Amino acid sequence: MRSILSVLFPHACAGCDGVTSTGGFCSICSPTAYRLDGRACPMCSQPMETRGVSLCGRCLKTPPPFESTHALWEYDGAIADAFRRIKYGGDLPALRSLCRDARPWMEGLVSSLPEEVPLIPMPSHPSELCRRGFHLTGIALRSLTKSAGRRVVTSLRKVRETRVQASLPFGERRRNVRGAYRWQGPGTGAGRAVIFDDVMTTGATAEAATTALLEAGFEAVEVIVLARAP
Ligand SMILES: [Zn+2]
Ligand SMILES: [Zn+2]
Known part of the structure; x- marks a missing residue:
């Protein structure tokens, strides 16, 4: 389907077999690619009914180790479809389209960060990389920041294989990823870092990665995710 239509419309829709002239989503998928636009907890980006004026109940009770989370989309509708295609179908044209849609938002975020703040893609374990064949977060982060001229730092490593988080009950996810990440780079400069x-689903993975960065000497960690599950 794509091979014929892509002559006229060069971009794959991120969410279906359709195509678009601009990248991102086709006219059928667009209405269900929900942008959070600030309707989220400022600390963990848990989707909320109104713009984030206060923290969600979970962050009030047990604040995560990271300072804040920025999320573009709610993980639902066409966004969930897009990530299923990318993660389980290896659909790299869909990833390219998704990044094309997200780039202005990402560039706005990154432009507010000092040059020295490292942008760190969530690492995968080597065996996970072998199975999938590509490093999703590394490819996406480079694509999203290339025109901003930002350096992507890959010194955070996943040193232990874990079970797939989506296969586990929420209560077990934190234990599954605890201690799975380690900073293997040079000195941290004792500043801020962005993962x-x-x-993000429960935030357990971001918490484990943040803990590794704080233990390595970073003072504060912010998290950027493309989508946040409700
Ligand atoms: Zn579509
Ligand atoms: Zn929260």
């Missing part, structure tokens, strides 16, 4: 991930 980039594709989707």
